[in-house]
Amino acid sequence: MSSLWVNLAYIVAAVMFIFGLRMLGSPATARSGNALSSGGMFIAIVVTLLSKGIVEFHWIAIAVAAGALVGALASRLVAMTSMPEMVALFNGSGGIASLLVGWAALSGAHAGIGAVTAFTAVTVFLSVMIGGVTFSGSIIAWAKLADVMPSGAVVFAAQRLINGAILGGLVVCGVFFAHAPAPDSYLFYGILGLALLLGIMAVIPIGGADMPVVISLLNSYSGLAACAAGFAINNNILIVSGSLVGAAGIVLTNIMCKAMNRSLANVLFSGFGAVKTAAKVEGEVKPIVAEDAYLILEAASSVAFVPGYGMAVAQAQHVVRELGELLEANGCEVSYAIHPVAGRMPGHMNVLLAEANVPYDQLVEAKDINPRMPNVDVAVVIGANDVVNPAARDDEASPIYGMPIINVDHARTAFVLKRSMASGFAGVDNPLFFGTNTRMLFGDAKASVSALIAEFK
Amino acid sequence: MSSLWVNLAYIVAAVMFIFGLRMLGSPATARSGNALSSGGMFIAIVVTLLSKGIVEFHWIAIAVAAGALVGALASRLVAMTSMPEMVALFNGSGGIASLLVGWAALSGAHAGIGAVTAFTAVTVFLSVMIGGVTFSGSIIAWAKLADVMPSGAVVFAAQRLINGAILGGLVVCGVFFAHAPAPDSYLFYGILGLALLLGIMAVIPIGGADMPVVISLLNSYSGLAACAAGFAINNNILIVSGSLVGAAGIVLTNIMCKAMNRSLANVLFSGFGAVKTAAKVEGEVKPIVAEDAYLILEAASSVAFVPGYGMAVAQAQHVVRELGELLEANGCEVSYAIHPVAGRMPGHMNVLLAEANVPYDQLVEAKDINPRMPNVDVAVVIGANDVVNPAARDDEASPIYGMPIINVDHARTAFVLKRSMASGFAGVDNPLFFGTNTRMLFGDAKASVSALIAEFK
Amino acid sequence: MELIPVYLAFILILAIFLGFELISKVPATLHTPLMSGANAISGITIVGALLAAGAGGPSWLATLLGAAAVFFATVNVVGGYLVTDRMLGMFKKKPDESD
Amino acid sequence: MELIPVYLAFILILAIFLGFELISKVPATLHTPLMSGANAISGITIVGALLAAGAGGPSWLATLLGAAAVFFATVNVVGGYLVTDRMLGMFKKKPDESD
Ligand SMILES: NC(=O)c1ccc[n+]([C@@H]2O[C@H](COP(=O)([O-])OP(=O)(O)OC[C@H]3O[C@@H](n4cnc5c(N)ncnc54)[C@H](OP(=O)(O)O)[C@@H]3O)[C@@H](O)[C@H]2O)c1
């Protein structure tokens, strides 16, 4: 195929990506949108293979087969609760692919033409640097989420100074490299090493629960890396798709930060969660057992479930849906109140509840349920903590002050299902647990909900 | 300036247009958005003048000075009620400018290189054709709006056939022209003439009140003409801005058609408004005089004004605002219910009320006011007709059936201010006038409202 | 070189999509100024007109046509922006009670 | 030729703006699939990887690096789309009362 046709096909692919992303805007069309987007990818791959540039298919066939196998298996086998880890790993592969493309462009250009232009050198530098940071950063993010390494923030003296120095070193190497680009120069290996190091150093000071923000930001970087690679090889489709992804990552990062009422700088540099604040709440805790909780639920005419990270840990989404259906059969109005940063990923709860077949029109956003909360008979908090902490609303001294929450303390009664009095990710005490309308149902969320279901039957 | 710098400056200008359009999305930022966009235009013009391509400034200086003078005077002197005409004229200038640019590109290329490539020929053809249609169509639209020619739809036998033939002739000429492009060929003059003719023929069968749709569509065409000119001279900024405008026009056209519940094809080809439908409504009309209307208004605790085209004709917006303020001072809650196609342009009423200093947060959209209508004591209809016609909601046989309306017939009382029992643009009778809760206050809207104000003082 | 039309086509498509997204967000209140503001932007043909008028090439016809195009495009640009500005200047929030 | 980076820059800017507009419309419900779907699109580097791996040029290193890049990019693309599809397959509207 002549490069004119290849490029026209790229335009078609780009349009399919754009429509795909548009259709992701509504649950009803999202799945076909994703299919459309994958169709665009398919077209882009096929025309690239047919283009004149490709003369050797040997290695490609092996690599594609192996990659497809790994990707397909991973995506089938992963548990829905481990989505964040999975996305982190996929993101890492994208990053290293960009790094390798940049590197290959460099050695290809060097071997082919002998001299590499400064423009190519700069774009190679960018795609190696961004790709490298994305790769090693994603690996650390994965390790923290999967508890392969301690998930807390690792903070030490002069941390920012060291990171600044690495970044400075990268820039210096980049400048020299642009003047004398060669694939086998020490400068290039220096860039490679420093980029990987920077990714690691930038992510270790960030606490485990902030990982979604980090992943989303790294996702954005992986888009930018694709853009840089596109400039390196003069390829439109890389640039268009890369920028779409780059923008998507930044928008999502921003949404998450807003929902936590923290700035991006605070997330990235503060080592939040490393230091526990001292503010303690005193009061009387009123535990409840499943039998008594059943009696109250049985009499309730409106119940709101408020799921949080604990529901994911306990994998309790299926029993929660079952309980919800029993309550509905009992003539009770059931809704699910979803906080934007409940869990460990944006929309985490939505995915889990969808997995458990909860219809998405039963899910209510925080700002819509709060005004109705005083009319809710029972708010059942399932492994959520920070997102229902009234201190975020009332206590100016609290580190999470200002984060919008779900006002379960305004419901007539609130049940809190968790295993202990331990604090949530933010490490702050929760006055909700001591509220006069609050009853604590201690135990693993799945076990507690199952006990309630048993009472109903 | 080297063309690299010029092009970088064009990127800046494009970004300014984009931000400008974004900021037009909210009344609070719209004015600065417009300023930003004009700044982008300024940059684009200045760098073009500084570019190497321009060596003769003589004619440019004269043309710019004259054009700026005409544009500035026109924009200062036009009455707010004549906005639609003004936009039509400006649109026409944009169209003819594109036509001339295409023509000039052709003769310049011809004189310079001797032979014109087929690609250039095609783009020249497109910019001349679209520019010509835009120009002559806009002039007809203006003439109909300004009552320079009869504003009704001009329909005659074989109209579509003739238009189809003209379009076919254009395409044939275009094809031959692309094979042998020359500025002085008869083919080129044929294209020119046919394009102008097509613009005229396409717009005469469209009724005066559908002109906003036509103008918006022609606006979209003028954007496409700029795009085509951009392809003809390989210029990015023309392409980007042209497509933004093209898209804007289509979106607006679509919004208007939806608000009237008609398809674009129906607007363009049906000769709507040329034939009056026979459906007559019988009943008793209850007129009211200003003194009695005053007594009812004085006692009302909530009043909704529903302005329409008649308010624009009577220029009654200032007295309406005054009456609104008197009512508010009297302890009454006042709102303005705005139908999306009230008047003769989208947002026409908003502009008029804004001119009269009505704060925009007092304006309510149709879908928001309708549920509240049963609690409105008095709905004051000021020169609106079709947009408050209950037949559109209830009478399946009505030609405007399905158009969303403002349900003033659900208000406790409705006053209708108009001069006679004449029908509105759509030419259908209005059962509202015969409603039991309806009182007709006959006379020019401005005079009637002034009379009410006089009662209040 | 052969690829330049492709780049332009990419630009065209992206700008069209962007235009759709941007405009569908504008509230009905602002549709008239939006229409005239977009119309002013379409006056960007002035760039093409300037290039045609100022090229100083061998064709006096091109120069003449270019100058006419500059005139009309300037009317469109200047008039369009000013009239939009005038309209938007009238949009005001409810003034504070203090004045 | 000198202008090609400019065209690319135009494409870049437009695509970024378009991305912003498109994504800000996606509701919170869909943020996780959006994240993995966008991630799958970033696997478009596979195009670059294929070109590097298949060029068959004088540099065996480029071919090797390219092949490795193809592998990783394929993981990203295939895995990303499949996992997104799996998630989205779970989103269902309330079933009709009839079933
Ligand atoms: N979603 C995102 O995108 C995102 C992004 C960045 C940061 N974050 C942060 O993550 C936090 C999310 O808040 P959240 O309320 O969902 O979670 P959380 O504040 O982290 O609290 C989770 C609670 O679940 C309980 N739990 C854990 N395992 C359980 C089990 N098996 N059964 C029952 N309960 C269990 C824990 O208490 P016990 O140990 O006593 O059981 C814990 O208090 C917020 O601070 C948010 O800022 C979220």
Ligand SMILES: NC(=O)c1ccc[n+]([C@@H]2O[C@H](COP(=O)([O-])OP(=O)(O)OC[C@H]3O[C@@H](n4cnc5c(N)ncnc54)[C@H](OP(=O)(O)O)[C@@H]3O)[C@@H](O)[C@H]2O)c1
């Ligand atoms: N806004 C848009 O963008 C747009 C676009 C396309 C089409 N349209 C069409 O335009 C129509 C707009 O509806 P509308 O309700 O605003 O207007 P309308 O249906 O055209 O009715 C206007 C009414 O105002 C009265 N009127 C005229 N001059 C008056 C004066 N000086 N004082 C008092 N009353 C006066 C007329 O009755 P008298 O002669 O008895 O006074 C007439 O019935 C719709 O049919 C719509 O589909 C609008």
